[in-house]
Amino acid sequence: MCVGLRYKTGDYLAVYPIAPDDEVDRLLSALGWQGKASVPLLISALEGCVAVSKVPSPTSANAIFRYYVDICGPVARDSVKDLAQFAPTPDARNLLLTLGKNKDAYHAFTNKNYVTLGRLLSLAAPGVVWKDLPLSYLLETMPATQPRCYSIASSSIISARRLAITVGVEKRPLVEEPSTEIKGLTTNYLLALANSVQKIGVVPSYQLSGPAGALEGHKIYAAIRRSKFKLPTLPITPIIMIAAGTGMAAFRGFIQERARLKSIGKPVGPMVLFFGCRNPEEDYLYRQELEEARDELGGVFEIVTAFSRVSEHERQYVQDAIRRKAKEFCELLDQDASLYICGRASMAREVSKTIRDGLVAQKGWDQAQLRRWTDSMKRGNKWLEDVWG
Ligand SMILES: Cc1cc2nc3c(=O)[nH]c(=O)nc-3n(C[C@H](O)[C@H](O)[C@H](O)COP(=O)(O)OP(=O)(O)OC[C@H]3O[C@@H](n4cnc5c(N)ncnc54)[C@H](O)[C@@H]3O)c2cc1C
Structure with a gap:
C-alpha cells in the first residue's frame, strides 16, 4: 500500500470503510429514496443537534449512507424500539416494539436474521416503503462510520x-x-x-x-x-514478541528494523517470536520472510511456532509454545527483555495467564511479588499489548 503519510514503526493505520452497494441500495429502497439518492442535500443543524459533524454539506442520501454513517453494523435494541414510531404497517410496529422491549426476542431474532438497518426495515415491512422515516432522524441517531x-x-x-x-x-x-x-x-x-x-x-x-x-x-x-507499541530505544535490549494470526503484523516491522540495524553493523539483542496459527501450509503469515530474517540475524532471532489444526497432531496454541520454553522465557526477562503481545483479546488473556503462572513456577514468587513485577513492567512500557476483538 502506498500512501503519502509519515509513520513510525509500531504505529497504526486507521482505515475509513465504505458501505457495500447492496446495503446502500437496500436501505435507499426501504426508505423510497432510490429515485432521489443523488439529489444534493444541504445539511444544517437545528439547535442541540449533532448530526452536522458527521457529514459534509452539500451531500446526498447516497453519499451519507455509503461514506458517513454506519448502516452495516447491528441495530441496537433501543434503536429498534425507537424506529417503531415510523413503522409503515401495524405488523412492523408490533414486531419492532416486541424486539425493542424484549431482550430474549431481540436475541432470538438477531440469531436467526442478519440485521442491518436496511435489512431490518425490509424484514419488518417486506416490500413497503418507510415513507414516514425522515432522513434527518437517521442522520441524527445513527453512528458515524468509524475507522x-x-x-x-x-x-x-x-x-x-x-x-x-x-x-x-x-x-x-x-x-x-x-x-x-x-x-x-x-x-x-x-x-x-x-x-x-x-x-x-x-x-x-x-x-x-x-x-x-x-x-x-x-x-x-x-x-x-500514533502508538506506544514501540521497539526499545536500544537495539541491544532483548525482545519477546507473542502473536497469533494477524497479530504478526507489527512484529514484521520490528523484525525488519532489527535485521536492517544488524546489517549495518549495530549490535542487536536476542529476539524471540512466539507465533500461533492454524496450519503451517494455510496461514503461517510471512513464513519465508521470517525464516530469511532468522538466517540474516544469525542466532539472535528465534521463532517458536504453535499450530492448532494439523491433522493427527495435538492442538497447540501460542501459550503452549510459551509453556514449552518457560525457562528460556524467564531468562530473557532476567536480561531486561521487553515483552509484546499482539492479536485477539482472548489470545492475550491466555498468554498473560501463562506468563504469570510460568513466573510463579520458575521464580517461586507469591501473588504480591508477581503483581509488583507486572505493574512495574507495564508502567515502564516493558510489557506492551495491542489487542482487539
Ligand atoms: C490497535 C489495533 C490494531 C489492530 N490491528 C489489526 C491488524 O493488524 N490486522 C487485522 O486484521 N485487524 C487488526 N485490528 C482489528 C481491526 O481494527 C478490525 O476490528 C477488524 O479488522 C474487523 O473490522 P471490520 O470492519 O471488517 O469488521 P466490523 O464490521 O467492525 O465487524 C466486526 C465483527 O462484527 C460482526 N458484524 C458486523 N456487522 C454485523 C451485524 N450487522 N450484525 C452482527 N454482526 C456483525 C462481523 O462479522 C465481525 O465479526 C486491530 C485493532 C486494534 C484496536
Missing part, C-alpha cells in the same frame, strides 16, 4: 513512505443460519479494493472511486494513529 485500526506491518527506517498492513478478512456465520455470512465492513472493503487492483470481480461490490471520484486510482481514506 478501523491496523498495525503497520513495515518498518519506517526501511520503507518510510510506503507502508504495509496485514488484514484478516472478517466473516462470521449467522448463529442459526451458518450458511449466511456476516461480513466485516472494513476488511471486506479492503478485500474488494485489493481484488480491484488485480482486476478480480468481487461480491458485494463497492463504489471504490469514492465521493466525486476522490478515491480514483485505488486510494483509501486513512490516517496514521
Whole structure:
C-alpha cells in the first residue's frame, strides 16, 4: 500500500470503510429514496443537534449512507424500539416494539436474521416503503462510520513512505443460519479494493472511486494513529514478541528494523517470536520472510511456532509454545527483555495467564511479588499489548 503519510514503526493505520452497494441500495429502497439518492442535500443543524459533524454539506442520501454513517453494523435494541414510531404497517410496529422491549426476542431474532438497518426495515415491512422515516432522524441517531485500526506491518527506517498492513478478512456465520455470512465492513472493503487492483470481480461490490471520484486510482481514506507499541530505544535490549494470526503484523516491522540495524553493523539483542496459527501450509503469515530474517540475524532471532489444526497432531496454541520454553522465557526477562503481545483479546488473556503462572513456577514468587513485577513492567512500557476483538 502506498500512501503519502509519515509513520513510525509500531504505529497504526486507521482505515475509513465504505458501505457495500447492496446495503446502500437496500436501505435507499426501504426508505423510497432510490429515485432521489443523488439529489444534493444541504445539511444544517437545528439547535442541540449533532448530526452536522458527521457529514459534509452539500451531500446526498447516497453519499451519507455509503461514506458517513454506519448502516452495516447491528441495530441496537433501543434503536429498534425507537424506529417503531415510523413503522409503515401495524405488523412492523408490533414486531419492532416486541424486539425493542424484549431482550430474549431481540436475541432470538438477531440469531436467526442478519440485521442491518436496511435489512431490518425490509424484514419488518417486506416490500413497503418507510415513507414516514425522515432522513434527518437517521442522520441524527445513527453512528458515524468509524475507522478501523491496523498495525503497520513495515518498518519506517526501511520503507518510510510506503507502508504495509496485514488484514484478516472478517466473516462470521449467522448463529442459526451458518450458511449466511456476516461480513466485516472494513476488511471486506479492503478485500474488494485489493481484488480491484488485480482486476478480480468481487461480491458485494463497492463504489471504490469514492465521493466525486476522490478515491480514483485505488486510494483509501486513512490516517496514521500514533502508538506506544514501540521497539526499545536500544537495539541491544532483548525482545519477546507473542502473536497469533494477524497479530504478526507489527512484529514484521520490528523484525525488519532489527535485521536492517544488524546489517549495518549495530549490535542487536536476542529476539524471540512466539507465533500461533492454524496450519503451517494455510496461514503461517510471512513464513519465508521470517525464516530469511532468522538466517540474516544469525542466532539472535528465534521463532517458536504453535499450530492448532494439523491433522493427527495435538492442538497447540501460542501459550503452549510459551509453556514449552518457560525457562528460556524467564531468562530473557532476567536480561531486561521487553515483552509484546499482539492479536485477539482472548489470545492475550491466555498468554498473560501463562506468563504469570510460568513466573510463579520458575521464580517461586507469591501473588504480591508477581503483581509488583507486572505493574512495574507495564508502567515502564516493558510489557506492551495491542489487542482487539
Ligand atoms: C490497535 C489495533 C490494531 C489492530 N490491528 C489489526 C491488524 O493488524 N490486522 C487485522 O486484521 N485487524 C487488526 N485490528 C482489528 C481491526 O481494527 C478490525 O476490528 C477488524 O479488522 C474487523 O473490522 P471490520 O470492519 O471488517 O469488521 P466490523 O464490521 O467492525 O465487524 C466486526 C465483527 O462484527 C460482526 N458484524 C458486523 N456487522 C454485523 C451485524 N450487522 N450484525 C452482527 N454482526 C456483525 C462481523 O462479522 C465481525 O465479526 C486491530 C485493532 C486494534 C484496536
